[in-house]
Amino acid sequence: AQSVTQPDIHITVSEGASLELRCNYSYGATPYLFWYVQSPGQGLQLLLKYFSGDTLVQGIKGFEAEFKRSQSSFNLRKPSVHWSDAAEYFCAVGAWENQGGKLIFGQGTELSVKP
């Protein structure tokens, strides 16, 4: 079955430190992978996506992610975290079924940033 796992429910990093959020997926075909960010009470904002090609993808707000097929992973990274990055982050895989598409999300990782 298709699934996405984010092993870390909550992560705290100091401002200026580097960040890596983990994501593992299970999907039979070539995956379409996404990272979204959600601030409290808000919708989801797309940070970056991977469809094919270069396995290191750049996104908005200085984020990047690396697709590793052998590890079924799509980890999100940022070299230097800012206080405004505190939010919840969701990894998702795009799936096609019944002639329609949908996103399957991980449980999310809540990021706190220490001053």
Add this chain to the structure above:
Amino acid sequence: KAGVTQTPRYLIKTRGQQVTLSCSPISGHRSVSWYQQTPGQGLQFLFEYFSETQRNKGNFPGRFSGRQFSNSRSEMNVSTLELGDSALYLCASRATGTDIEAFFGQGTRLTVV
């Protein structure tokens, strides 16, 4: 270009009532999907509409229904509300039926009391 618009932003309803939520996709987008977000279950897919037809449905009871109009706007209806229906309902817009990239609205926060 305006983003995905969901109305209302907040709703409080009583158990047993019904509710209708609205979503206007990005101009030119033809696919609308709905997701339910709760602390316990996370983000779960409800259904997807494309060209006024439901193409895919998640594992939710029949109390959850939706429709899409010719202008691509979509409504979601929940009948006989239960306390467990309290959630953030998110609408996502996609350009075509074959795009997978989705853009989300701000959501409607439904509280059932």
